[in-house]
Amino acid sequence: MKKILLCLLSLLCLSARADEGMWVMGNISEKTDSVLRSLGLELSPEELYSTETPSLNDAIIQLGGFCSGVVVSDEGLVFTNHHCGFDAIQDHSTPKHDYLKYGFFAKSYEEELPNEGLYVLFHIKTVDVTDLILGAVPAGAGKWESDSIIDAVSRQLMEMVDYSGKGIESEVNPFYKGSKYFLSVYQRYDDVRLVYAPPQCLGKYGGDTDNWMWPRQTCDFSVFRIYADKDNNPAEYSKDNVPYHPRKYAHVSTQGYYEGSYAMTLGYPGSTDRYLSAYGIENTMRTTSDGRYQVRGVKLAILDESMKQSDALRIMYASKYASSSNYWKFSLGQNTALDNLKVIDEKQKTERELLAWAMEDTVARGRYIGITDSLKAIYQEEYDTNYGYTLWVESFYSGSDILNFVLRNMLRSRDDFKERVEKAYRDIDVATDKKVFLAMLTNYLQHIPNERYALSALQHKVDSIYGGDYNKFVDDLYAKSIFARPDELKEVDDFAELGEDPMVDVTADVISVLYTAIMRGGSRAEAFERVLGDGIREMNHDKEFYPDANFTMRLSYGLCKPIDFAPGTTGLKEEATEMITSPRSFLNKHEQNPNEMDFELIPSVYKWMKSGKFSKQYIDRRSGQLPLCFLTTNDITGGNSGSGMFDGKGRLIGLAFDGNWEAMSGDIKFDNALQRCIGVDIRWVLSVIDDYSHAKRLIKELTIE
Numbered sequence: 001m002k003k004i005l006l007c008l009l010s011l012l013c014l015s016a017r018a019d020e021g022m023w024v025m026g027n028i029s030e031k032t033d034s035v036l037r038s039l040g041l042e043l044s045p046e047e048l049y050s051t052e053t054p055s056l057n058d059a060i061i062q063l064g065g066f067c068s069g070v071v072v073s074d075e076g077l078v079f080t081n082h083h084c085g086f087d088a089i090q091d092h093s094t095p096k097h098d099y100l101k102y103g104f105f106a107k108s109y110e111e112e113l114p115n116e117g118l119y120v121l122f123h124i125k126t127v128d129v130t131d132l133i134l135g136a137v138p139a140g141a142g143k144w145e146s147d148s149i150i151d152a153v154s155r156q157l158m159e160m161v162d163y164s165g166k167g168i169e170s171e172v173n174p175f176y177k178g179s180k181y182f183l184s185v186y187q188r189y190d191d192v193r194l195v196y197a198p199p200q201c202l203g204k205y206g207g208d209t210d211n212w213m214w215p216r217q218t219c220d221f222s223v224f225r226i227y228a229d230k231d232n233n234p235a236e237y238s239k240d241n242v243p244y245h246p247r248k249y250a251h252v253s254t255q256g257y258y259e260g261s262y263a264m265t266l267g268y269p270g271s272t273d274r275y276l277s278a279y280g281i282e283n284t285m286r287t288t289s290d291g292r293y294q295v296r297g298v299k300l301a302i303l304d305e306s307m308k309q310s311d312a313l314r315i316m317y318a319s320k321y322a323s324s325s326n327y328w329k330f331s332l333g334q335n336t337a338l339d340n341l342k343v344i345d346e347k348q349k350t351e352r353e354l355l356a357w358a359m360e361d362t363v364a365r366g367r368y369i370g371i372t373d374s375l376k377a378i379y380q381e382e383y384d385t386n387y388g389y390t391l392w393v394e395s396f397y398s399g400s401d402i403l404n405f406v407l408r409n410m411l412r413s414r415d416d417f418k419e420r421v422e423k424a425y426r427d428i429d430v431a432t433d434k435k436v437f438l439a440m441l442t443n444y445l446q447h448i449p450n451e452r453y454a455l456s457a458l459q460h461k462v463d464s465i466y467g468g469d470y471n472k473f474v475d476d477l478y479a480k481s482i483f484a485r486p487d488e489l490k491e492v493d494d495f496a497e498l499g500e501d502p503m504v505d506v507t508a509d510v511i512s513v514l515y516t517a518i519m520r521g522g523s524r525a526e527a528f529e530r531v532l533g534d535g536i537r538e539m540n541h542d543k544e545f546y547p548d549a550n551f552t553m554r555l556s557y558g559l560c561k562p563i564d565f566a567p568g569t570t571g572l573k574e575e576a577t578e579m580i581t582s583p584r585s586f587l588n589k590h591e592q593n594p595n596e597m598d599f600e601l602i603p604s605v606y607k608w609m610k611s612g613k614f615s616k617q618y619i620d621r622r623s624g625q626l627p628l629c630f631l632t633t634n635d636i637t638g639g640n641s642g643s644g645m646f647d648g649k650g651r652l653i654g655l656a657f658d659g660n661w662e663a664m665s666g667d668i669k670f671d672n673a674l675q676r677c678i679g680v681d682i683r684w685v686l687s688v689i690d691d692y693s694h695a696k697r698l699i700k701e702l703t704i705e
């Protein structure tokens with residue numbers, strides 16, 4: 001009886017958890033595959049991923065080391081998010097050609113805009129190399145020894161990859177915090193051009209107000225194209241390059257989906273910590289999120305004020321502001337949801353279960369019994385260091401851009417100095433930067449956990465020379481440093497010539513704290529967290545666990561489904577309980593928030609949305625409306641942005657772009673009732689390209705079903 005009950009329970013668990021997970025492309029088990037099929041996937045395993053024949057895997061790209069995307073035409077056209085293309089769009093924008101505000105459309109190949117440094121990776125294959133790597137580590141090896149063996153074997157394995165094709169790259173990554181290792185092979189293309197961007201009031205509609213939230217009406221997409229040499233091989237940018245012909249491109253579906261229909265995302269989720277201990281969560285909340293939220297709040301207020309001064313400043317800081325505010329709001333949301341959903345309590349319960357289970361098993365007992373006590377002690381001991389690190393990074397590394405520039409030049413190699421100055425200073429306004437520098441410095445000194453984090457030399461100088469007045473000190477610093485005079489700096493050939501500059505002096509002091517107080521031997525928690533994770537997997541050995549996200553290619557499966565708000569939930573906004581949003585709520589948000597910049601519309605967009613002139617083929621049959629954004633139960637985290645969302649036939653139905661506030665604890669704990677993936681419906685994307693911009697040349701390239 002007990003057995004039957006257990007089986008039943010585990011079955012229930014399985015189906016309840018069916019949508020959680022980011023499964024490794026190239027290593028999907030039969031068990032997981034059968035779940036995909038039972039939910040509605042019609043593609044065969046080979047149509048999904050194959051090293052022999054073209055598969056959907058080949059249409060998915062990793063974009064620039066920070067996002068995902070999908071190839072949608074035989075001419076290498078790529079769909080990704082607007083917020084993924086944001087930096088590139090900003091880069092090409094000027095007050096005269098304001099592509100951020102008004103959008104951009106290349107009317108011919110010649111008008112498509114190259115983007116220095118932007119690349120895409122295609123995933124060729126992933127193989128499990130755990131036995132080769134961990135098999136080489138002798139039992140009882142210490143951390144240093146095992147790290148260096150793992151490193152050496154990984155390098156040997158990477159050397160064995162076939163590099164005869166052009167642009168081939170490989171990488172060995174730890175999974176389950178180092179309990180498993182996979183080798184992935186990619187092909188890299190470096191000529192990626194901007195083809196189309198909607199106006200920001202569509203692509204970023206709702207701005208920070210709506211970021212990380214549902215209901216959403218953001219048309220978060222942009223379009224790029226991959227270029228190759230005449231033989232279709234990767235090549236540096238050249239005028240002579242031609243559109244790339246992919247092994248496979250995704251077909252686009254205008255047939256939509258319905259509640260309960262299959263949906264999956266393919267892309268590159270960046271990082272999750274789903275197996276983190278209760279003490280680990282507490283540590284993240286207090287030492288990372290609280291600190292980040294506090295410091296960024298100070299910095300963002302200064303940028304905001306500057307950006308209101310002119311179009312040039314607004315454009316100059318647009319991308320920096322957006323990426324900083326994205327995780328500023330995230331930090332608040334994650335902590336709030338962790339509290340609301342009582343995630344720590346749940347983790348503690350699991351950890352108590354582990355201890356009880358381990359008590360019954362002599363082998364397990366030795367391994368797991370003291371684990372939570374050890375974690376508690378380590379996190380306590382490392383508290384100041386961890387908080388100090390966040391404070392340091394946020395205040396100095398991500399604070400003033402000038403300080404960041406000097407820091408990077410001191411810490412890393414120094415060639416191409418002139419080019420680097422040119423690039424960094426394109427987006428630096430010295431007056432704004434000075435305000436940020438002062439605020440970050442004083443805020444840092446107010447918040448340091450103890451005297452070890454003091455900037456002794458600098459503080460001494462301010463006290464003795466400037467009578468403790470930080471304003472005067474910073475005034476003087478920015479008056480005297482060449483780093484605050486871009487025109488002169490641009491004439492300098494080598495960073496080494498600037499050793500006497502006062503900014504270099506300050507930076508040296510800032511760096512020394514890093515070495516004396518923060519980076520002392522690295523955290524010990526990771527190794528113990530790994531043991532805890534091993535224990536939980538061992539205790540549940542019949543269950544399949546997916547590894548945490550680590551920016552390798554993953555598949556997440558699920559269903560189209562609205563959020564299961566608890567009955568009686570109050571304060572819900574219009575269409576919050578719907579699965580799809582509509583032009584009505586888009587317009588209402590605009591009309592009801594006349595003074596809110598995040599809902600401002602340029603006249604042409606307002607007129608178009610108001611007119612309701614959307615081509616018939618983009619209207620959803622079931623609702624009779626143009627579908628804007630929609631929800632699925634797919635697992636999502638940062639990095640997934642731009643991931644293709646596919647139906648059971650493997651056709652593109654949307655682009656994933658966000659998660660929702662109710663379940664912002666998602667990187668640590670997936671909540672089945674509340675966690676959703678927010679996508680922009682591909683029919684809205686098409687309607688914007690087609691009906692708003694009349695960019696027929698792009699529509700013609702697609703294969704629309």
Ligand code: ARG
Nearest residue numbers: 083207208211212641657658
């Ligand atoms: N929260 C989204 C993500 O991290 C980014 C959305 C961008 N929109 C914005 N308003 N910043 O993937």
